[in-house]
Amino acid sequence: MNTASGTSGLLHTESLIFENNHEGREGYSLPASFGKVEEIESKLPQSLLRSQPIGLPQKDEPTVVRHYTRLSAWNHGVDTGMYPLGSCTMKYNPRINETVARLPGFARLHPYTPQDLCQGALRLMWELSRYLEEISGFARVTLQPAAGAHGEFTGIKIIKAYHESKGNPRKKILVPDSAHGTNPASSKLSGYKVIEIESGSDGIINPQTVAAAVDDQVAAIMITNPNTLGLFESGIGEIVDIVHKAGGLVYCDGANLNSIMGVCRPGDMGVDVLQFNLHKTFSTPHGGGGPGSGPVGVCAELEPFLPVPLIEKQDDRYVLVEDRPQSIGRVKSYYGNFGVMVRAYTYIREMGGRGLKQASQMAVLAANYIRAGLKDDLHLPFDRPSMHEVVFSDEKLEALGITTLDLAKRLLDYGFHPPTIYFPLVVHGALLIEPTETETIETLDEFVEAVKSILNEAKTDP
């Protein structure tokens, strides 16, 4: 077994960067001004000027570089080892993405550059929207939202605007109990009441449960497909019909798109709105917690409500269109997380349609391989085949006298980032494992072995 360095026995005695300052120590290098700096304080009202030192660090460049280099060593990333955090799609972040995103023509471009001088950026965004539409089966995509939850917020606003345009914004949104926390929170932000829908004993939603909950005050159902248990909502067609018949819309949380690219498309299933997580499915780095990007795709009927600005192609030119009277307005300043889009675009262009499909196939294969490897050791709460991630409960752990958390923490000592734990809430002591397509079979085997060996420790040396 490979052991990644730094995953156990972390020494974290590095001081904080703002501790131990020596007055006057410098880490900066600034150009001379062409205006008179010495006159500035006299030009500004005294009452507005800073009265006290700020309290910023006083450090030389070597110290700062060393400090953050050392700090980084106390982190586990995909680059140091497997990171099977379920629901997060911690796949490899291609290096070419980083090179391309740093090209000065992208990185040093002001958002208010006249449109004739930023055609490259607009073209990239326009094409990226088209690709996402093709992948998901929607009529139109906006790239503005900054992350998945922000996309949910945008999608729900669009749903509300749609209902308002029909004369009644409606009051409720149906959200399955297995949903990610952002789903109810996003619904609430638009003033909707969240009605929880219970998952069936097979881990998916029974259309009858939806039928029972639906009424003319239901604005939408917010479904995740494949859901957070890693299961495909096979009843999706029926659910869509039920909700549509009641005049409601269907929102799909697209965080799990990594399992179905090139295999099926939510748009084809009658879903009305979906958010993408470019930082999951499309390989852009998670950055220790962002930046992400959460584009939203909608069916044709909802297109008028998309946020402004929207990119259009007029003849050979790409333009940002602000004049969209039914739009929900702006959800973020400028056009979204462009730097993230460049990476996702690059990824799609490298993978092509075939590559994306292969990614999904291999992601699902890897999850099922882990499932097969551990199904006798851990308890599988659902019998249905898994998609890109597999969830186990703590049923067998309890018998060994350990908890899900114990297992997770012990995995760290084996050089693995733990899976997502205690989520989804509907599985007791859940362990949600998402290996992604970029881990080798050897690593998958090592992970399975590590879990087995931890269980064995619990058995033999409780």
Place this chain on the structure above:
Amino acid sequence: MNTASGTSGLLHTESLIFENNHEGREGYSLPASFGKVEEIESKLPQSLLRSQPIGLPQKDEPTVVRHYTRLSAWNHGVDTGMYPLGSCTMKYNPRINETVARLPGFARLHPYTPQDLCQGALRLMWELSRYLEEISGFARVTLQPAAGAHGEFTGIKIIKAYHESKGNPRKKILVPDSAHGTNPASSKLSGYKVIEIESGSDGIINPQTVAAAVDDQVAAIMITNPNTLGLFESGIGEIVDIVHKAGGLVYCDGANLNSIMGVCRPGDMGVDVLQFNLHKTFSTPHGGGGPGSGPVGVCAELEPFLPVPLIEKQDDRYVLVEDRPQSIGRVKSYYGNFGVMVRAYTYIREMGGRGLKQASQMAVLAANYIRAGLKDDLHLPFDRPSMHEVVFSDEKLEALGITTLDLAKRLLDYGFHPPTIYFPLVVHGALLIEPTETETIETLDEFVEAVKSILNEAKTDP
């Protein structure tokens, strides 16, 4: 005390990159050819084609990136902690150097680019030569040598060519016993016999010793100043006179230039030839063992012998001149380690004359501060003030029952790279400590404390 991660308890169980191959696993991404690849094998003689697999790794990109990321974690560098390796000037490597060296106009420039299309590179080299001449006090500098030892080789060849031009190449080179191993080895490469000169009991060379050794078969003396014991050769003027009077030349190993920039210049002392180590004095990275760069400066009389090509400025153009009949010829293909030159040039331009002098002053101050901190704990073999590095012997260690090596290895556990040990050979169990100007006083204190605490361990817990 800060503890750098990874400096103790290194886990090195990462497999070798060429182990565990899976047939067909790929990490590459190559363009299509416009010629017919399938016809190639038939176009080439069968007898010249490869008969067996090469045996290269078969790895995906994520695996390769993870592998080398992990490997890097098992290394100590200046970026992870103090690296007081005497004689090596492990100063901070500025980040701007790395950015600039990667500009496509430098990094993707072919050495045979027509000269009108590479004026920027030629100008940089021309200016860098001028700067080095100014810093060292020599008439002319060649940038061709690839490292310090290569510069020594070049310098000695120049000396030999000079003597040959006078009718007698001479037979011997005087080298002090404290010299770096490259000095005698480089002398030997040009067919010279090496005569060892004993250092005085004060650590520097007594001019009388030189006078006694000099004769008309001595081609040169190869002196290091400040020498490898960190002491300034105060008798340099006399030594130069003695050697010159006997018709010999004076070579100065410039590896320790970091102590005297802006303070004094070897050229002004009558030295005839000197090699620079750009990877020491001029902040270019040591790279885990290179690439370095070892330009050579010479006095006016030796200029005709410099290697070809040499850069000249003709009106507003920079040209590479090959036609130099007395030249020793070429010592390396193309023009030297240009990528390293870009970094050194950038450094000099950032520092300016004042900054370089400050660097030398602070480097010397830091070494003397460590000396003051440890002089009661370790044995100082020489009484003379130190320059940029300080050497201790193992005299007091022996009393404690530990060796220099023990002390060095224990320093690793404290998060420090050990100093140079057992060199120079003239000091018993030498510990050669060169802190450089880029370590903070806190780090210097921690280093001193670490040594004291190790000595204390030896005392209390032998």
Place this chain on the structure above:
Amino acid sequence: MRYIPHTKEDIRGMLGAIGIRDVDELFNTIPSEYRLSSALNLPDGLDEPTLIIELQKMAQANRGSADNMALFLGAGAYHHHIPAAVDQLLLRGEFFTAYTPYQPEASQGTLQAIFEYQSIMAALTGCEVVNASMYDGATATAEALLMAGRLKKKRPRCLLPRTVHPEVRDVCATYLSDADLVIEQVAYGEFGQTDLDALAGSLSDDVAAVVIQQPNFFGCLEDLPKIIEMTHQAGALLIAVVLEPVSLGLLEAPGVIGADIVTGEAMGLGTGLNFGGPGLGLFATSMKNAWHMPGRLVGQTTDQDGKRGFVLTMSTREQHIRRARATSNICTNEGLCALAAAIYLSLMGEGGFKKLAGINAANAQETRKRLGRVKGVEPRFDAPFFNEFVVKLNQDVDQALDKLKARGVLGGLPLGRYYPELADCLLVCVTETNNSEQVDRFASGLEG
């Protein structure tokens, strides 16, 4: 495919272990009517060298990038030099390939860095608590208003002067469209600042919050101490919005003079323009309001051995625990940009950051002076300003900008789009990245 390691043999082995014969069987739970029969209609995959050339072409088609042209555009996105060290540290895989630090044992690097970001930003804003980041300045401000609504439940109005960035106002409008808080505008006065009389007229005990951008959208400095006093007298909260945090090198920290919430946009501190995103949404407030704050927070703690460590804290505010009743829906934030800001500000340091602010202000002063010497160009507002100001042209603004473009100058933002009454005005920004020659080119371009 270089990112997918599975060989045919690997796949065979995995299928065997699972007990199926074909990858397609894995997708059997997807009803067949939804299974795609044809391939996605996307361009064929490209190899790396070709892809880089292709993207280089697209990047170069952005002829207005700061590498090509003299940039006098600010308006919420400020171009500052990013030290080489910042970006090289961001490229460390341990940082950028990690996610939200859910597992503290494996995330001390991210956690400490975010804690440092929070602490440094707290110093800069004069506030006690700073969260781990929001999407950008606009959404941070919108969330601040939502928070004000929670804190001041009985007050249904909030005041958003016209001197606040139009896009920030737009985003607030979207966020608040379904909240119990109505946004009202406040006019600006002749000097380019919020009209204090109008503000006084609007303030009453049904106002939950007043938003003030400092420096404001026109680059003018508001009389923040006075406005805070007025706001507090009315019992409302003051939300100070700082879209150009470099100004804080010179200006008093809003928290120190009583701002209740400080929001802002910090992409200028190490992240860079990137066509406007990712941003770095700053969110700061006082300890007593911390439980109402959106977003993640890193706190300091001590482990079993008494060693200092860092963890995510006060998580019960958040959606993954509190779901519909969370203080916000935010999950992924702008972690790497926060790290960039921490590194950037550590390098700038106390001395450098103040100096930087001075250079920006001095360059802007000088530029305004030189442009003012051009016939037909005059300053539009007289309020003191930091690094941005408005000039009025007696020629057609669009034509003037076109002339400037031809000389390689992006001469500021035409204000007519946002303020019809300022259709003859340009908003001009000057930072340490501009130089004297560029200003002269700008001035002579306006002449010719």
Place this chain on the structure above:
Amino acid sequence: MRYIPHTKEDIRGMLGAIGIRDVDELFNTIPSEYRLSSALNLPDGLDEPTLIIELQKMAQANRGSADNMALFLGAGAYHHHIPAAVDQLLLRGEFFTAYTPYQPEASQGTLQAIFEYQSIMAALTGCEVVNASMYDGATATAEALLMAGRLKKKRPRCLLPRTVHPEVRDVCATYLSDADLVIEQVAYGEFGQTDLDALAGSLSDDVAAVVIQQPNFFGCLEDLPKIIEMTHQAGALLIAVVLEPVSLGLLEAPGVIGADIVTGEAMGLGTGLNFGGPGLGLFATSMKNAWHMPGRLVGQTTDQDGKRGFVLTMSTREQHIRRARATSNICTNEGLCALAAAIYLSLMGEGGFKKLAGINAANAQETRKRLGRVKGVEPRFDAPFFNEFVVKLNQDVDQALDKLKARGVLGGLPLGRYYPELADCLLVCVTETNNSEQVDRFASGLEG
């Protein structure tokens, strides 16, 4: 100064601890007549943003860089695409800010990487031992000749055909000018290969070594098996020089067919052009000759706990121990370039590297064909070639190159400078980085 942390107060404290009052006192051992009284005459220090702009200008003044022009230059420096991952890994401070791995406990990263480099290069060359690197291909070859001299003490001659890169021959001449080994040339034949009759004529029992570049300087493939046989029959050593190691994806490893030493230049494998340096000097030989080899070597070992580890080995050959009697004076080598090659070759892998070789060869074939269709252009040599070949022009070569320049094409190296008899010839190199459009531009440029 951002790289020097010492504040005035720090300095005061340090001076106090040392017991002096002024920094100048530290330099008292330098005789006063040598102490500079005035400042160095260097340009004033520049700040980072200004410096970057200044260097960008210099870089852009290199209008012939591969980003700007279609490059058909090889001649020992081959332009291959470097995967983005290579350079990003080289930027890891743990690698590039370390030095020679003297302390194995703190250097396992470098040591294992170099061991991997050595092993991979051993596979590529078919040799048993590869050292940690030499400065470049030329110095590696010169050192190989010196080593041959040590191994074959009684043989005073060595043969260096004219088909070897002229700069390699020049460097060998410099290195051997004081050795007991005389270099003799061997002519080339009509097909562009070493003339075997001439070689046979020169070979005798006083020849220590024969150097053969494969592919040779003209891009032609030598009959290496045959030459090795001839050389060995004469009791001499065969030194194979590979300046384009990509060819080894297709061609038999020289070590496998009996080359005694293989040297080469591997800058093309991940380091890049950089105006010709740093290079990566490859040096490979058989185990029985290892003790005579120059340079460092990393070996595998086992630590006390039985774990695998890596250390510098066979150091007693080296200058720091054996001083004047060392096998070479080399100390600092090209460590980071060796790391680049290890990463590069790991990414290329068995399949990719062979494919890469095929693409290079096929593109070169096709280019020669298309150029050959131009009137007044014909192939000069008929020997088989890899990715480089010589064409003969019936127009003035310099004028032709100037016309090509105007079309953005660097159309190869004019050979007249090195071979007066080939003054009407161009050496043309084609790699995977060239494309079909460039070739057409090249061809039509020769026409017009």
